[in-house]
Amino acid sequence: MTEYLDISISSQWTIYLLPVLGFLLGIFLARRRFKKQKKQLRFSNDYFQGLNYLLNDEQDKALDIFIKLVETDWETIDTSLALGTIFRRNGEIDKAIKLHQNLLARPSLPAEYKATVLIALAKDYLQAGWLDRAESLFKDVVGDAEFTSEAQKCLMSIYEQEQEWENAINIARRFQSRGAKSLSATTAQYYCELSLQVFNQNDLKEAEVLATQALTVNKDCVRASMLLADIAITRGRYQKAIRFLHQVEIQNIQLFPLVVEKLVLSYRNTSNLNKALSYLRNLDQKYQEVSLVPVITSLTSEMFGEEDALQYLSEAVLRKPSLKSLSTLLKLQTTEIDQFDNLISTVVEAITSKNYDFQCERCxxxxxxxxxxxxxxxxxxxxxPKVH
Ligand SMILES: [Zn+2]
Structure with a gap:
């Protein structure tokens, strides 16, 4: 009976208390919302103050504000990171480093931002020339799938600067095995660098192994074929050198002018200048490569006399007029004609030598x-090679 009374009394109280509790809860929630809005408003003011400092070029003050802001609201981290990038681009590396180190030192830094901040700091170190520090940071984030390609590019750039070709190869191979964009052309260049190093130390055997490795990685690596030809020439194996130099035609005809002299030398040493001339004339017909004209002219003159050379050259100049061919033509004629032609020859020579001989296709x-x-x-x- 007592229990029944208790329950009935509690139910009665509940009936009266419910509206009161509802009212109090309403006030509590309203106050909370107001406080939150007030907080957000304060953030916005600070935020705009920070931006204002940035616009007025008072970057130190902006830096202090954004560092404070980030502590209370990690959503502003993108602005801090953008600020870091501005510092780095302006060459204010010390400020960029201060900002990024500050972010990393905060225990509350959300895990998802850690790799981004590490990468940013590593880039600061890279720009400051502290390659060792940069390297160790990049290695830290290399396992993070999202940052794979960025960290890989930065690490490869470090190893290129330090000429640590073996490390560069390891990184390139590792990322390629993870399905990154083909790095075979770059990897082949790294092998060529290694090959050149040992070639210069007269270790022809190892140089050959490394250059062959470069060709295995990238069959179109002109440099590897050239290295293998150089090794063969050093050993006096000219026939072998000729085979490697012929590959350049298939690999990249634009780079053929780089090997033409070595090719003629190798043919000369096998007493096969005839073959050299017919091969080069064939290339000339196929690709109309003006840089071949002087070599073919000189070979023709050597083997069949000046008249034949002049005839070939006149045809070549008319077929594809170029300063290079004209210069060759004038040089050939000066042995017969007067001083006036000499003058023209000098002028044309001056024009061609003023021009650069090589140009980057990319930049x-x-x-x-x-x-x-x-x-x-x-x-x-x-x-x-650039065509004049
Ligand atoms: Zn370039």
Whole structure:
């Protein structure tokens, strides 16, 4: 009976209490919403203040605000990262490093941002020239699938700068096995660098192994064929050298001018200049490569006399007029004709020598000597002989 009374009393209380509780809950929720809005408003003011500092070029003050902001609201981290990028691009590496180290030091840094901040800091180190520190950070994030290709590119760039070709090969192979974009052309260049190193130390056997490896990785690697030809020439095996140099026609005809002299030398040493001339004339017909004209002219002159050379050259100049051919033509004629032609020859020579001989296909960088790695855009094998 007592129990029954208790229950009935509680039910009665509940009837009266419910509206009161509802009312109190309403007030509580409203206050919470108001507080939150107030907080967001404060964030927005700080945020805009930070942006204002940025616009007024007061980046130090902006840096302080964004670092504070990020602590209370990680959603502003993108702005902080953008600020870091601005610092790095402006060459203010110390500020970029301070910002990124600050972010990393916060225990509350959400796990999903950690790799992004690490990559950003590693890029700062890279730009500052602290390659060892950069390398160890990139290695930390290399396992993070989302950052695979970015970390890989940065690591490869570090190894290229440090000329640590074996490390570069390992990274390239590792990422290629994970289905990254084909890195075979780049990997082949790394093998060529290694091959060249041992070639210069007179270790022809190892140089051959490495250059062959380069060709296995990328059958179109002109540099590897050239290295193998150089090794064969050093050993006096000219027939073998000729075979490697012929490959360049298939690999990249634009780079053929790089090997033409070695090819003639090899044919000369096998007493087969006839074959050299017919091979080069055949190429000339096929590709109309003006850089071949002077070599063919000189070979024709050597073997069949000046008259035949002149006839070939006149045809070549008319077929594809170029300063190079004209210059060759004038040079050939000066042995017979007067001083006036000499003058023209000098002028034309001056024009052709003013022009750069090689140009990067990717970025347009020009140079007088051929290099395999473009110093401007860091593209491998992008420098090709320029037609004048
Ligand atoms: Zn370039």
């Amino acid at each position: 347009g960088y020009s140079a007088n000597t051929h290099v395999w790695l473009c110093p401007s855009c860091h593209g491998w094998s992008s420098m090709i």
